[in-house]
Amino acid sequence: MPELPETETIARDLDRAVSGATIASVKVHRADVLRDITAAALSRRVAGTRIERSYRRAKAVVIPLDTNDRIVVQPRFTGALLVDDGTLPAEALSYVTVSFSLRDGRALAYRDIRRLGTVALMSPARFAKFDAALGPEPLDPAFTPQHLSGILRDSRQAVKKLLMDQRRVAGVGNIYANEALWRAGIDPSRAAHNISDAEAASLHAGLTSVLREAIEARGTSFRDYRDASGARGGFSGLLAAYGRGGLSCPRCGATLVDTSAIDGRTTVFCAWCQR
Numbered sequence: 001m002p003e004l005p006e007t008e009t010i011a012r013d014l015d016r017a018v019s020g021a022t023i024a025s026v027k028v029h030r031a032d033v034l035r036d037i038t039a040a041a042l043s044r045r046v047a048g049t050r051i052e053r054s055y056r057r058a059k060a061v062v063i064p065l066d067t068n069d070r071i072v073v074q075p076r077f078t079g080a081l082l083v084d085d086g087t088l089p090a091e092a093l094s095y096v097t098v099s100f101s102l103r104d105g106r107a108l109a110y111r112d113i114r115r116l117g118t119v120a121l122m123s124p125a126r127f128a129k130f131d132a133a134l135g136p137e138p139l140d141p142a143f144t145p146q147h148l149s150g151i152l153r154d155s156r157q158a159v160k161k162l163l164m165d166q167r168r169v170a171g172v173g174n175i176y177a178n179e180a181l182w183r184a185g186i187d188p189s190r191a192a193h194n195i196s197d198a199e200a201a202s203l204h205a206g207l208t209s210v211l212r213e214a215i216e217a218r219g220t221s222f223r224d225y226r227d228a229s230g231a232r233g234g235f236s237g238l239l240a241a242y243g244r245g246g247l248s249c250p251r252c253g254a255t256l257v258d259t260s261a262i263d264g265r266t267t268v269f270c271a272w273c274q275r
Contacts, residue, residue, distance in 0.1 A: 004171030005214035013228035014054035030097035058170035079117030149200035160188035180207035
């Protein structure tokens with residue numbers, strides 16, 4: 001958390017809000033979030049550059065600059081990128097680790113309560129290496145049911161673990177892996193290579209639909225996730241599986257199972273209608 005829908009929401013917000021803005025200066029409050037760059041080098045290379053746009057890759061927000069460097073932020077569990085025009089409450093700006101002051105008087109702040117996320121400045125070559133290590137984007141038109149079936153067929157991992165492997169499929173985390181498998185009626189513990197082509201098509205439909213719906217709702221907030229204006233996402237009330245262990249399955253009424261048996265992560269599923 002944040003996963004694909006949350007990071008996509010942040011990236012779209014930033015693209016609208018700060019594309020074309022010039023970074024006047026950088027202040028690093030907590031250098032332990034930096035990767036591939038020191039605080040002094042970040043300030044030197046970023047000050048005076050123009051933000052070209054913002055977009056998402058996997059669970060990262062990518063901000064290309066006019067120097068061809070890219071600011072790459074991976075929010076992980078408690079990170080948030082906030083645009084401060086002077087109206088954000090002080091509470092929203094607590095735990096800021098890096099702040100990019102813009103020439104128009106605003107600031108782009110990276111806030112991270114637990115400081116598990118990262119901020120990097122990548123050259124084109126370094127970004128190409130980062131990008132190449134990631135799997136395909138599940139909402140890309142090239143990511144077809146047949147493509148997913150091929151990925152599944154090559155692995156003996158539990159299907160849920162495979163969906164969360166960023167080298168296989170980019171951007172999917174625990175929340176939406178649970179939801180996609182519930183929608184597809186597939187047991188999360190099943191070996192991926194045993195998923196039939198028809199089941200792979202159902203899983204593809206479940207995955208892409210839940211991701212699109214969550215983006216439309218601006219993500220899922222339980223505690224820490226906030227969009228670029230500091231607002232909460234609205235998808236939590238639409239979750240069918242994740243966070244609902246012990247409650248009734250919305251499809252068949254059986255009690256949802258809550259387990260940590262798959263890769264030590266919380267897995268919620270219906271033992272009756274997920275096979």
